[in-house]
Amino acid sequence: MAELTYLQAISDGLRTEMRRDKRVFVIGEDVGVYGGAFKVTLGFQEEFGPWRVIDAPLAETAIVGGATGAAMMGMRPVAEMQFSDFVSCAWDHLVTIAAKQRWRVGTPVPIVVRLPSGGGFSGGPFHSQNPESSFAHIPGLKCVCPATPEDAKGLLISAIEDPNPVLYFEHKHLYRRIKGEVPEERYTTPIGKARIHQEGDDVSVVTWGAMVYTAEEAAKQLDGDGVSVEIVDLRSVMPWDKPAVIESVRKTSKVLVLHEDTRTGGFGAEIAATIAEEAFEDLDAPVKRIAAPDTPVPFSPPLEKAFIPQVDDVVAGLRELAEY
């Protein structure tokens, strides 16, 4: 096993699939010569040529709509949005065509859209968003949100293999910060299966993406109080691993749902509602949510810090639950 950054693991997964399967190709803005805005596809064009690593015009509709058409013709496109925020320009094609074609007319659309998402670098309102809950709401789409390098590779391979349109949310704040052991061989990580990031007995945190590490740091601080925290990393929000969440809730009887996306209508609301429906009797405290406030993502550092849930916020939330 090699130690790779989260970003290297994404490249590794993509390269693995492109070497294995000629149908897989990459399309996006500046993905070729430049290697992508974040360099995920650096060196790919040299290896796979300009017709498998396609520099598209600045045209998200053509990129995602084009990927859809190519997939219908038997290809396995991996489209890159330069930032997840720009997927709004391709919303129509994901929601109107890719998501519905299998159900309406029986034509599967096996595409992957890579979405560099998340904040923490003063990207401002248009380079920081986490739009996964908007898409999780669309029947026919799948949404994966890896947190570790190992899952980044495995989930990308699963996404490419999957016969459905899969939105692959890669968190920018994990790209170079998070390193981990990644198997060199090809493997898949099942979509819809959570991972227990750390076991604990007193409070559960249900989260995904970069917030896994925020939860981890908060949990360390609670160690001192003698409170043991279990962290459930969902890994994908559509489909999501309901049984794993319910099981953790049954074990700890207290749960914090944590996400970087805004609060109202965020995916955490779905999780909280499901816990209320299916595990009410197992709860010893009300379900708690910590999420960003309902505003666009701000630019200036103190504002952004107030927006993105911080370790201290999570510590406070966990203490409140522990003491309840």
Add this chain to the structure above:
Amino acid sequence: MSQSLSFRAMAIAREAEPVGSLSEVKEAGLDREDLLGIYRNLLITRGVEERGHILYRQGKIPGSFYTGRGNEAAAVGVATAMRSDDVGTPLHRDMGVHIVRGVEPWRIFAQYMGREDGPTRGKDGNVHMADMRLGLIAMVSHLPAMLPVAVGAALAFRIREERRVALGWFGEGSSARGDVHESMTFAGTRKLPVVFVCDNNQWAYSTPTHLEYATEHVADRAQSYGFEGVVVDGTDVLAVYREAKRAIEKAREGGGPTLVECLTLRMEGHAVHDDAFYVPKPMFEAWAASDPLERFRTWLRENASMTDDEEDEIGAGVKKLLNDALQRAEDSPMPDPSELLDGVYATPEDLDTPHHK
């Protein structure tokens, strides 16, 4: 004193000549049998939609109902020029494409009525259907959202170096949307094997062309994307065929896209609920006088000596086909509500089709 600025938009696209004699048609690669086949397909196309109207009036079609009356020659002409392994994304005026590609009319009637045997099994209605095995990709309501998909199909052909062509349809009204621009920009830069077909029926619902675009022709735009635009009389099935064939074969040979604009008619309201009060009466009269079916029938009699017997035989055959089809569709059951959840997500087995391999 201010003077109003007046200028006339100048056409840039090539304006195609009509097709005259039988010998010209032979040059275009059609023999007499083919011509009678085209006539038959035109009759089936119109017949399917006329019977759709009857079903609608009988209350058997839920929702709304659209036809392509006046657009048959454009649809049939283009589809006749496609090869069997070419693909396309026909729209709500392009029933003729489904007919030429071999969709069985009874399945279309079943689709209209929301029955189990419609290609979408009642999940969607109207012409929102297509048989992928016949190289047709089902349209969505959003116009012209299928153009980028057609471009993507062409991209797949280009990547794999297959000599296949994708056809994408759009209306002159929806030509205003950005999907057209993105599709043509991408297809132009990469010289993809795609043919863009604009059915210009002069109306977008109630909006006339001068409020839809400011050039003389929609096809004039092609030049700005780096490829050729052609305007053709969409009521002349043979001229449409010839121009579509040229464009398709050019794309197949690596010559890149073409935008073919067919000037057609909308001989009815936008849909069945619309009496088209906003269309000037003389326009309707002019349309009636240039009915594409009548035009081709006359041409066949004058130039290909179609006899009364031949005409009657074709007419009777189509009538029987459609009557049988109606019966079969009416026998098709309504879908069972238990099927509602089927197929929201694809399974790996769904990919076991020839085109996905």
